[in-house]
Amino acid sequence: MNESGPVGRAELLHSAREHLVGGSVLFCGPAGIGKSTLLGALAGELAAGGDPVLRCAPAESDRRLPFVCLIDLLADVSDELLATLPAPLRTALDAALLRGEHPSSDQSRLGVRLAVLQVLQLLSERGPVTLVIDDLQWVDRPSAEVLAFVARRLAGDRLRVLAAERVPEGEQPVHRTLCPPDVAELPVPPLTPREVARLLLRDNGVLLPHGSVLQIHQLADGNPFYALELGRAVLRSGVPDSPGRPLPVPRRLRALLLDRLGELSERAQATLLLASAATRPSLTLLRAAGHPHATADLVAAEHCDLAVADDDGIVRFRHPLIRAAIYAEAPSHRRIDAHARLADVVTEPVERARHLALAKPHEDESVAATLMAAAASARRRGAPVTAAELSAMAADRTPWDSQQIRAERRLVAAEHACDAGLRAEARTAAESVLADARSPRLRVRARLVLLRNAGQALHDLGPLIDDGLADAAGDPGLEAPLRMWLAGRALLGGDTVEAARQAGRSAELATVAGDPATAVQALTRLAHLQSLCGNPRARATVATALEIIERHPVTESWELERQQAVMELHDDDLPRAERRLSSLLRKVEETAAVENTVAIMVTLAEVQSRAGQCRRAVDTARRAMRLFSEAGVSCPPALFAAALAEANGGSVAAATEYAERGARESAADGDQLYLMRNLAVLGQIQLTTGDAPAAVETLCRVGEIGRRMDIRDPAVVRWHADLAEALVATGALEDARELIDHTSKQALDLERHSVSANLDRAAALLAVASGLPNDGLDRLREVADRQTGLDRARTLIALAGVERRCRRRAAARAALSEAYDICVSIGATPWAERVLEDLDRTGAQARADHAVALTVAEQRVAELVRSGSTNREVAAVLFISVKTVEATLSRIYRKVGVRSRTELVRAMDVPVPQAREPEPEPLRSQAV
Secondary structure, rough: OOOOOOOOOOOHHHHHHHHHOOOOOOEEOOOOOOHHHHHHHHHHHHHOOOOOOOEEOOOHHHHHHHOOHHHHHOOOHHHHHHHHHHHHHHHHHHOOOOOOOOOOOHHHHHHHHHHHHHHHHHHHHHHHHHEOOOOHHOOOHHHHHHHHHHHHHHOOOEHHHHHEEEEEOOOOOHHHHHHOOOOOEEEEOOOOHHHHHHHHHOOOOOOOOOHHHHHHHHHHHOHHHHHHHHHHHHHOOOOOOOOOOOOOOOHHEEEEEEOOOHHHOOHHHHHHHHHHHOOOOHHHHHHHOOOHHHHHHHHHHHHHOOOOEEEEEEEEEEEEEEEHHHHHOOOOOHHHHHHHHHHHOOHHHHHHHHHHHOOOOOHHHHHHHHHHHHHHHHHHOOOOHHHHHHOOOOOOHHOOOHHHHHHHHHHHHHHHHHHOOOOHHHHHHHHHHHHHOOHHHHHHHHHHHHHHHHOOOOOOHHHHHHHHHHOOOOOOHHHHHHHHHHHHHHOOOOOHHHHHHHHHHHHEEEEHOOOOOHHHHHHHHHHHHHHHHOOOOOHHHHHHHHHHHHOHHHHHHHHHHHHHHHHHHHHHOOHHHHHHHHHHHHHHHOOOOHHHHHHHHHHHHHHHOOOHHHHHHHHHHHHHHHHHHOOOOHHHHHHHHHHHHHHOOOOOHHHHHHHHHHHHHHHHOOHHHHHHHHHHHHHHHHHHHHOOOHHHHHHHHHHHHHHHOOOOOOOOOOOOHHHHHHHOOOOOHHHHHHHHHHHHHHHHHHHOOHHHHHHHHHHHHHHHHHHOOHHHHHHHHHHHOOHHHHHHHHHHHHHHHHHHHHOOOOHHHHHHHHHHHHHHHHHOOHHHHHHHHHHHHHHHHHOOOOOHHHHHHHHHHHHHHHHHOOOOHHHHHHHHHHOHHHHHHHHHHHHHOOOOHHHHHOOOOOOHHHHHHHHOOOOOOOOO
């Protein structure tokens, strides 16, 4: 993503520009948060526009210098303009600008203020004057008095102030009186991890590992200045070789943050070092670790604005980086002593193991064993990052003569890092094992980590699998998981036949090896492949996997449950699929690997979109996106889920961006299945936004991929009905008829009822395009009666389009009204907006046609009501003579006892008489 301005500040800059149109802006936030960068960007834009811009940026030392800010602000004002001031005002201003005697009397100080006011008034004749003032808190008092004076008297379209003030987090600016009364305060927020990654990439040209970016973001607390300094230090000293290793804190930052540390006693500094080393520092812990005067030490630290003990006795540093700086500044022997003290008093196993390891930074088998036990505990609790850190520390402390144990521990660290999504760390650890390990079993496991770590990008990893098979040397226990990856690689490449063969072989080998977990995984993959091809044996395969789980409960597999939900999705059993996936997500979200959690979220978002839970689908898809986007990792499945959810319940622009990006990244990874899925969403968007030719091109490409992959179940990727409608809209009627006939037979054979209904909608539009509008209308009404949710709304939209084409605008409006109500109720915001636009168009056309007919029709309806005529007769008159907006007809509905035109349609049991078939309008696609 390319950004020309400050990273992560697009929305803030947009808001500031809006306020500057007729007012002033005050940015506020802590030091280093980026206020000056924002001022510079906006001031450059204003100057480029030709308006007068006066700037000053005082420093702390300037506060003692009178009028220094005023001197800076007026430095570029010409002597010719100053010469136009009245003599007394010019004399007072010259004195303030050090061109005469210092203004000491009240009269001379008033003269300075009036002179500056008049200068600004003269400048504003060319356009609004902008005063750009950085660091308001350092403005000298005489200048501040002048600024406050002119700000109260010259504002709006003549004077605007663009300023920044350093404000501690959670507090309010105190110098806003130097700005006009209408100033907008805009707090500058911290950057997100993803924005920090982009900032570091822009600054250094290097994409740091995700784990390092997260550490930098956490330590900098989203502060861009601190993040840049830390990122540069990491590049100078090298990326830490294992998760959790302290980042280097550059001396410049230490000096900046610890400028008052020297004011503390040696005892207080030792207390702060102990607190910086503890995971959860408290006064109780510090006293237990040998610092009985911790309370007094923390009072002194608070006076120096370094740390504070809150009411609960918890020690909190003013900024996370102060904590890191205190730790980095201390000599190594003092850090070791601090960790030794903490290891003696901390009772929590994971924290105690970590302190023990840092207190003994050398080979020690007992420490290494303690670390491995703590890592296993952390992983069971769903903390893979901590588990990876502890395992890596254990490997480092394993005696050198125990090479195999050392390699196994390094491999465990790689597996935990992979689970946590720390791909660079996982790759480094696995490659080190692969290079050094003598055991074929360890080398195969290292390759499996590297394969998992590759995500969807398996097309170039064939040699890795082949070398693994050579290492396996006929060992079924080692060969079975490698065959699983061969199946996955073949599926991504589009060869479903080979994928099914390898998955079946993997299941056989795992059974022989007595590995029920791998057998269940292989059978799950085989069932997935069989379902893609419409093979009825998929259910029997799932049943076999369930039997293995019944015999071996420890092999319970989230993949199998997800596959069951996928099959329920294809069967249109959406409530059951949603319940299964929601329950599964709750079980695995805290403990499973990142890619597993995302896979469940992707399927859940698809189910929710299909079930009409559009808002929930958007939330689920965005959660999945966050897990990968912050890591800067490609994830076409998450992009597919986001595109589908946004197209139905969020932003069409965002949906288009996600679908296009998902298609690009799928193609780059060689992932044919998700290339197909992302393109299918893109084609639907193109169809529903009115670009039928583009939809035909995109969806034909989807069809070609599906044929190459031998995907015969039309419920797997739902593109057929959309392509048929796009073909009808572009006039390719025979192609549409052939596609509908062929796919309808597949859907009927597999009992894909929702797919059949959507194809019937396309067939109805084909009938209309073939010159049979009444037949098409009947079929559309019949299809709508079989559908619910968004599918029904789409059919009603199509029905309205045909009714409008036949000049039956009232009926079109009734269908659109119901479609709008459905879209609003399920949160399908983009569809509701489009339907609303079409309703407005239909209403405008109706009002032009029916202004005269309304009066006659109302009289006729009133006569029928007075004579006791039936609702059916009244309805006939309404539909023949009256075509107007619902607001005008509401009083007629009340007279006949109904609430809407739709109720009249349902109440009629005879056809409404029609004069003659009107001349049809050109057929439109479903695009609203």
